[in-house]
Amino acid sequence: MKVIEQGSSSRITASSSSNSDSSRSYAILQIKLTREYRSHGKFSLIDLAGSVRGADI
Numbered sequence: 001m002k003v004i005e006q007g008s009s010s011r012i013t014a015s016s017s018s019n020s021d022s023s024r025s026y027a028i029l030q031i032k033l034t035r036e037y038r039s040h041g042k043f044s045l046i047d048l049a050g051s052v053r054g055a056d057i
Contacts, residue, residue, distance in 0.1 A: 012025060
């Protein structure tokens, strides 16, 4: 839970030209699997939290 709280506290939001109160933010969670200091894999989960219209880019 501490990791989730740290991520939540560093969350950044910003307005866009079509929404001055935008709350859109993205989240990236990466889990690295290691054993005896050797990497065995990495799992990435990415949440884009909505879509962006082409006109907003």
